[in-house]
Amino acid sequence: MLIDGKRFRSIWLADDARSVLIIDQRRLPFTVEVETIRSCRQMVTAIRDMHLRGAPLIGAAAAYGVYLVCLELADLGSAAFEKGLQRAIAELNASRPTAVNLRWALERQRTALAACASVKDKVGAARRTADAVAEEDVAICARLGRHGADLLAEMSAGLGGRPINVLTHCNAGWLATVDLGTVTSVIYEAAGRGIPLHVWVDETRPRNQGALTSWELGQNGVDNTVICDNAGGHLMQHGMVDVVIVGTDRTARNGDVANKIGTYLKALAAHDTRVPFYVALPSPSFDPDTPVGVGLIPIEERDSREVLTVRGYGDGHERTVQLFADGTTAANYAFDVTPARFVTGYITEHGVFGPDTLAPGLAGSRHG
């Protein structure tokens, strides 16, 4: 999508195919900085410390991490290569616990590489697989966006020309994927069809991914308003939200949705006020191996400094400021799980499903 009118993806292979380029999202929206990732270890850091984030992008980044380690190990013998590869895959797999795309992408690499006899073939296969994961992600997001836009078109038809008000939480934007986004693919596609719309963007503490969402929507011409995470219930109670659409880091077989902390609260408000609540779910974020989400999907706890401080811009500089008194204790749960009973539907690249039709609808689709 566009930054200052220029097309970008969130991750791409360098021209010499020896390194991977990403946008360092920690500095957005204040500074657009491209970071060069030259090793798998550097990719692990980028994922863990959230230079990049978003379940689909984490998947692509992990796939490229495997390619980078293959390059690093290419001159070693087969046994040393295999040992190094397995260690790297384990490190990538442990870099973040909740997004299932990470495990899915690593499994794809593992399968692809196992089919190759020589180290040289493995290096080639790792690159092709990483590229395929990235390209497929774009294609999945595009298809998902069209199904979602069909939904919005239907809803919009009943509004007499006024903009449809979409509320979203966190950044399920192009910055969370390779391009287009999941929730934002729906929005960009709908906007492209001329459906009038306005987006309420949850700030999404503690890391304020709402700042990414608002920025990317603005850069791509979509009208939006930032609100505190506290405000969504009030807006829904007063008829100011027509539909909630959120992303997901992992959706269990029964339809329980792990997503950024606070999603569950929005789902409850939508349910109480009869606002439809949709999840934009690319099939690589669906986890048929986890039967139920609540209690079974691992919820990442991150450093409490993410709560106790915030990064912003002041006096001409990016700055981190302390928000609480010295010695304050904080807890930082990064995700929560929304029970399937609060979900109206799942917008996937294969169409829109309800909680009961989701697992059969996506059966077999994850073998990309």
Place this chain on the structure above:
Amino acid sequence: MLIDGKRFRSIWLADDARSVLIIDQRRLPFTVEVETIRSCRQMVTAIRDMHLRGAPLIGAAAAYGVYLVCLELADLGSAAFEKGLQRAIAELNASRPTAVNLRWALERQRTALAACASVKDKVGAARRTADAVAEEDVAICARLGRHGADLLAEMSAGLGGRPINVLTHCNAGWLATVDLGTVTSVIYEAAGRGIPLHVWVDETRPRNQGALTSWELGQNGVDNTVICDNAGGHLMQHGMVDVVIVGTDRTARNGDVANKIGTYLKALAAHDTRVPFYVALPSPSFDPDTPVGVGLIPIEERDSREVLTVRGYGDGHERTVQLFADGTTAANYAFDVTPARFVTGYITEHGVFGPDTLAPGLAGSRHG
């Protein structure tokens, strides 16, 4: 309550009784600064710009504002005095829209002053009424705290000695009242009785009153942990919250509760997870003249800069930093209304009531 071991109230009359002293809460928890309020106009600014906040404290501040304007007008003739007084009362009344304590305190002053014949008598009555509003607030909070602590004692008895986990939103602390607080009066009383407890403190964006709550609990020896506003649902879903207790800026006759934006979301989560949800409600915050809260209690919209920026501490200075890209639009609704059906009970100075027994229970109690 205590700051660095020394007893403070949040508002008090200066020794010469010509000005009113308050703690400027905009600078907490980083700096404890006492501000001298010398005129009614200055008090209007202090209320509107939130040098002080919290419904009960706003009531006391408004009462003292009337006293200050009486001093200012004391040398004028009766007609000019009356005209100035009415204008000042109107300005105080317009300073913030949601807390009903403001209107209640001004009505008390109006009634008290109407009963006096001379300007001199009115000045004396205004001072006595303001002092009475402040003293009664402390007494109400003390009684409310004892009723609430009885509840916590009962709950605690079933926990086998582990601390009872209380979640609260915003600051219904001694800083929101003249002393003791509403929610915190319950907590301080329970802690004083030796009931083991731990408080989850919602950060409470956009103004982060959670920083006040965490700081005052810490200053008064109560174990607490700050969380983002997004986290409460996850904690309740995982059995980590035993009871939610929040304050209120205005509770309607039917029991609908206006309180800091985001309260409704916590009530929904408590309801979904069967966690008891209590409202600490001093009778001056009860509004029997508003039959239903949702749609009828006015919800203040404040400056969007409160959302777009945040005040913190960095590099040795209090600083305001920008959180979003230049040109971002934000909305800032300051309160929401929790429907009575989500409230387990109301902890008042007259005992604990349910939604059905609240109005009869408090009938007549607001004529202080």
